[in-house]
Amino acid sequence: MPDLLDLSAPQPRCPDCEVAIGQPHIEGCDVAMCLRTGLQRLSCERNHNCGKDIWSGRWPGETDCERLGWMIGPGLPDLNRLFTTATWNPVTQQWDAAS
Numbered sequence: 001m002p003d004l005l006d007l008s009a010p011q012p013r014c015p016d017c018e019v020a021i022g023q024p025h026i027e028g029c030d031v032a033m034c035l036r037t038g039l040q041r042l043s044c045e046r047n048h049n050c051g052k053d054i055w056s057g058r059w060p061g062e063t064d065c066e067r068l069g070w071m072i073g074p075g076l077p078d079l080n081r082l083f084t085t086a087t088w089n090p091v092t093q094q095w096d097a098a099s
């Protein structure tokens, strides 16, 4: 299969707000995550400053799944497992596996 389906390949621009790697997502971007909760910023309803998430070229959570070894297959991070069982650490801005 061609690389089109390889989700792990870095994307030079955010698929939603189209900022380049290293730049903060614009307001209302679908992909940006809340730096306090690790969840989607757009749907964050907490009364706090969600911070300025930076587009890294990868989907939020993808590198965490790789680090934790939570992959369904090559290039297929188990994001469901990450968001349901891991704990967001706002200090390191990483997901930690529950011990």
Ligand SMILES: [Zn+2]
Binding pocket: 014, 015, 016, 017, 018, 019, 025, 026, 029, 030, 031, 032, 055
């Ligand atoms: Zn974006």
Ligand SMILES: [Zn+2]
Binding pocket: 034, 035, 036, 037, 041, 044, 045, 046, 048, 049, 050
């Ligand atoms: Zn938030």
